[in-house]
Amino acid sequence: MSAPNKSYDPVEVEALKPEEIDRVRDEALAAFAAAASLDALREAKVAHVGDRSPLALANREIGALPPQARADAGKRVGQARGAVNKALAARQAELEAERDERVLVEEAVDVTLPYDRVPPGARHPLTTLSERIEDIFVAMGYEVAEGPEVETEWFNFDALNIGPDHPARSTRDTFFVEGAAGGPDLVLRTETSSVQIRSMLERTPPIYVICPGRVYRSDELDATHSPVFHQVELLAIDEGLTMADLKGTLDHMVRSLFGEGVHTRLRPHYFPFTEPSAEMDMLCFRCRGESAGNPDRPCRTCSSEGWVELGGCGVVNPKVLTACGVDPEKYSGFAFGFGIERLLMFRHNVEDIRDMIEGDVRFTRPFGMEI
Known part of the structure; x- marks a missing residue:
């Protein structure tokens, strides 16, 4: 991470460019939407919300900006991260609901089956x-x-x-x-x-x-x-x-x-x-x-x-x-x-x-x- 510099121009930092932030945000949203299972969603979460994700790395660059540039850059990054976290929570709720419905069907117990499928024991x-x-x-x-x-x-x-x-x-x-x-x-x-x-x-x-x-x-x-x-x-x-x-x-x-x-x-x-x-x-x-x-x-x-x-x-x-x-x-x-x-x-x-x-x-x- 570079040191504070009054002549530093955030436009020249690739990770903080508005179009770059929009791009990594859209990639995260698309990855979450494409996750078909909770395991796939966990992998997408690590890639797009984890400590080494693009938005997390961009957030670290804000500290090196001059004071007059930090507010605008932080706002853009914060909005993107908020949208990503919201999409992640929504998709996780959907997948958990699907899993619960599937479990109810796959693990259902038929109470109409004969009660003596397992023969009872007997006292000696x-x-x-x-x-x-x-x-x-x-x-x-x-x-x-x-x-x-x-x-x-x-x-x-x-x-x-x-x-x-x-x-x-x-x-x-x-x-x-x-x-x-x-x-x-x-x-x-x-x-x-x-x-x-x-x-x-x-x-x-x-x-x-x-x-x-x-x-x-x-x-x-x-x-x-x-x-x-x-x-x-x-x-x-x-x-x-x-x-x-x-x-x-x-x-x-x-x-x-x-x-x-x-x-x-x-x-x-x-x-x-x-x-x-x-x-x-x-x-x-x-x-x-x-x-x-x-x-x-x-x-x-x-x-x-x-x-x-x-x-x-x-x-x-x-x-x-x-x-x-x-x-x-x-x-x-x-x-x-x-x-x-x-x-x-x-x-x-x-x-x-x-x-x-x-x-x-x-x-x-x-x-x-x-x-």
Whole structure:
């Protein structure tokens, strides 16, 4: 930029000539009008309104003019720049309006399309079956009890009359967890019976609780076994409870789950935490026992035996009551437990337990939603 000079003639400066200013103004207006998109308009803006545009460079030359010439030159340049900025704003508004109209058409959502184009998911059948079992016993006056999945050996074994040499306490059957230095040994609970122990310690008889939850065993994952599965156990402690009360409770449960006419039977067995103990079977809810000894009517659910094994049960061992501070001379009780996966498998003809844990929606969706 040249220094002020009284003899400086603005007519001789090419950038400040009236015809030159009119020319660059008209070029800018034409460029804005020709811009067909906002991106093209931004490029034209840089070329005609930016710091290196012809009008911006001409504006810088005004400062070098003598005072008597600056007003006229500044007026011409200012009017040209004002016209250019006005045209730029108008064209930008037009292009933005066109873009908004186009977006409304191109990105419109047809609300008349079928609402189920994306199939809905479903709650996992293990969850719905567990809650259905809970509802049956809550309706009978039971409470739902919960406990930690990482337990001490006392809650998981000792309080349940499972001796230190019992095979269940080996690493072949149980997952052990390293606890704090000097603290008790910890395990991943092998059954929800530990919740029954906690319930007896925390409550005063009479006690009626159902204990659903996740348990862990050192089993290989295959079609019928899993190292992690779900179990439901029940505990009732009151005065005068007997095996007859247990049998009636079991019959009510299976009728609620599988319909009228289904009942249970008890087979003698042994469990450290119950005495007497039994294995409980349920009359096959499909063949109603008619497939037993009848080759003309085979049944896949019960393998034509007429009965389906559910789990273990019995009268609570007095040693367990004593360990929990319950007087066995005054109170008695019964307990039972079974696996929810097993119940789901024969209830719905699921042949592979791995289908329940792989997370494939094609497995859960056929079960639908339950409220």
